[in-house]
Amino acid sequence: MTTAAAWDLTALVNAADPAAPRPERHLWLIRLTEWLRHGRDEPGADGDATPRPVLRLKHLLNMLERNPAPRERVVALLGRLWRESDVAALFADFGFTARRDLGGEIAERLRLRLLPATPDTDDLAALFGLLFPQAGDARWLAAIDATTLGRLAALFSAARAEGAADASAADWRTPLLRAMTWLVSSIRAASFTPTLRQRMSAELLVDQPFEQLVRRAEALADALLAGDVQRTAQEANLLRALLQRGREAADSVHAHLEAHGISVNILFELDQLRERTLRLEAVLDLLLSTAPAPLLQQLVVDLVTLSQQRRSLRALLGRQYSLLARKVAERHAETGEHYITRTAAEYRDMLRAALGGGAVIAGTTFAKFALMALGLAPFWGGFAAGLNYALSFVIVHLLHWTVATKQPAMTAPAMADKLAAVKGDGHDEAAIESFVDEVTHLVRSQIAGIAGNLAAVTPLVLLAQWLAWQAAGRPLVGAKDAAYVLHAITLLGPTALYAAFTGVLLFASSLVAGWVENWFVYHRLHSALAWHPAIVARLGAPRAARWAGWWRANISGLAANVSLGLMLGVVPVVLAFLGLPIEVRHVTLSTGQLAAAASTLGWDTLQQPAFWWCAAGLAVTGVLNLGVSFGLALAVALRSRGIAGLDRRRIVGAIFRRLRQAPRSFVLPPR
Known part of the structure; x- marks a missing residue:
């Protein structure tokens, strides 16, 4: 088969086969995005450069709207993608590592940089990186105008309805609600880990913001599906307030680390927790919006940008070690x-x-x-x-x-x-x-x-x-x-x-x-030297205190x-x-x-x-x-x-x- 750059649109659309095996269907989607990116930007009517993929996307939509048969095949192929892929994973998991330590994320980024990915997957988050692998993808996705965005939304709406078993399967909110549930569970689980829980401000945890997240998320989902507008708004405000309080509690960990030593793994876990709360806020905005297409576009643009950042070890280490460097600098x-x-x-x-x-x-x-x-x-x-x-x-x-x-x-x-x-x-x-x-x-x-x-x-x-x-x-x-x-x-x-x-x-x-001093403070060795029973028994309390002070100094x-x-x-x-x-x-x-x-x-x-x-x-x-x-x-x-x-x-x-x-x-x- 010839490369995507050499294909014309007719040949590409005719190759769409909704009955093909999963890897072939996903490979066709990858070739479609390659075709959209092919070529240089052209000046628009206002004199600005219109991204070439946007122009090609309009051309694709024009062709599909004029030709019912190819449109049916493309709609059927997108419908299978909707039904058979884990769409919720894209919004809930993409950009986060399953492990809560910095080493796991480094290994994941090395894998993304060095090992090829396969299109034979039902995880839309994994397929997403193959669909939008280039740095310029976020730019042209953000440049899609409202009219084209509406036409594209209509195409995906028809794809969701294609072969749907019931109204719930065709509802665009279903994967978002599932993503909300997963994000709430991840946030709650992270907040309960000893490394974070024991370092959060007790005053900010009095009203148990993390414990309430699951109840409020379930209540919001019920109100949203029931169509109760007033109750939906009320539950959404409560959930947002809990997320804000949770972020404040998480931010209080930094004060503890400033006083008692820095751990890059804790910093990474805090960063993941905060980013998940922000992702959940974006999902809530999308669920509650009466015009979700622009918000979905912005969320996809953010995910594409994140996809590029996830390949950068320098960005990860620079972000995670900045606070450690600050503490070292302050001590020095x-x-x-x-x-x-x-x-x-x-x-x-x-x-x-x-x-x-x-x-x-x-x-x-x-x-x-x-x-x-x-x-x-x-x-x-x-x-x-x-x-x-x-x-x-x-x-x-x-x-x-x-x-x-x-x-x-x-x-x-x-x-x-x-x-x-x-x-x-x-x-x-x-x-x-x-x-x-x-x-x-x-x-x-x-x-x-x-x-x-x-x-x-x-x-x-x-x-x-x-x-x-x-x-x-x-x-x-x-x-x-x-x-x-x-x-x-x-x-x-x-x-x-x-x-x-x-x-x-x-x-x-x-x-x-700086590292040794931070390690000494983080593990509370000053207190251990001053108060450990065996040391106090051997040296006596005054000498143990002086010895601990000498080592600290x-x-x-x-x-x-x-x-x-x-x-x-x-x-x-x-x-x-x-x-x-x-x-x-x-x-x-x-x-x-x-x-x-x-x-x-x-x-x-x-x-x-x-x-x-x-x-x-x-x-x-x-x-x-x-x-x-x-x-x-x-x-x-x-x-x-x-x-x-x-x-x-x-x-x-x-x-x-x-x-x-x-x-x-x-x-x-x-x-």
Whole structure:
């Protein structure tokens, strides 16, 4: 058989066979919609482009109205579709997954994208995706005018009456009433699951809105079928009020999640519950309307749009993880405030904390060289290096010192809080200036952090090398390792790429920290540590409370530091095994290594171009470590708050204006 594009309308209509097996009948319908889509849009009488499928649909209706025999075959074929297909499933089930978790929906979308569907089905929801698979289908369906819509409704009305056993079978409301029953049952069942029921506001559940849904839906169906207009309106209002109260109760779950930790599966279940209530509202509008054709058209358009969205994993994950990202951002916003200096006193505190962090990193530098001298296998060498980094970062954290490169991923969410007031309406200059103030505070804090780290690590490494020379007659770092450092961190090599990759790892550690803290809060481990009988019996109530408070205060920092250290050591080894030879470049660690190399090779090294290329590499490493990690963290923070379409040129322009007018504010604190 030739393709649908090559068929003319006569051949297509003549191929309609109501006595054919089900897959052939459904295949004919699929070819019909392909024929409607074939060709380009044409200009209409008003000069606008009329969708070509609408023009072809009019041509099809004209032909069927002029030719009774083909019309009878098409009507009979559509009649069998009406009688033998599960029409209610299209309105009740399409767009929802049978499983109530995010993993089930991901698997379903992968199946829709990767596996072909069969037309041999009695589920109209499954057939729907084959009939309208293209993104433009919603557009031309919405463009069908009222006259054409009426002619199309008359054709389907004749199809419903074709071979109907009784009036109920031909009633267009029958599948909608069945869909209403199914939707009510699904909404009620979802609301009774422990994950949602236990998190809903008790005040909003006092009048039992979900328990009443079934009774009110049955009463509405009875009144509608009995033709009692007044009672139908009354029951419909009651059902809508219950749905509104149910949505309010479901929305109250978000407040619980904000306080007690986020679960993406709960978020997905909430989204499904809310979407089902909205679908039920649309079905009610259709059932109660005196002119249902336009409402049915809009519902079909919405279903076609949903069909396209259901093939998008990106849309699903972006929607479901946005609230989780927001909670992570909010938790880090609280932490990030400690890394932003606004006064001279805070600036001095940051310098002191950075000096302490640099002192620890100086010891980390020599520990790394010692581990390299052991000649461990690649994986174990990387794992040992990761433990070295993790231990150092944890010591810095516990002593309340700082490593500058860890700041950006923590401070970006705090910056996003300032952007929340930027509306893009031209009346938000104060909000933009507040954001620019925060930018100056952050840049100044980063400069203080880097300066303090480098001011400590360089002289301490040189001092340790000098003491080794004096005590043992040789440096702690051998000449071979020193020469390797000059070769490795030079700007002439892939240092910039490695530094950017390290920025990604810095950002990833902030995600790990947020996830672990959310997991800690969601599972109420703070309360468990404080009140578990065995823990209280062993430690005593006061110590258990202090221990629980310590973990609550430090869980995010520990997760960030341990994950970052292990990633810096292990990830390059794993990537090398996969054939991706990439390394990490951390500005403070690299500075300590360069100081150690120079002191081993002698002061003549300062006169060599290789040394200054390494110094330039350190400058680029610092910029990329900070810039990449901060940029990624800020992007997630902005997305988590739904901030999009901002006038970025206004914001960037305001930053450069401040840089021209007050460059000192980016380097030194206010006097």
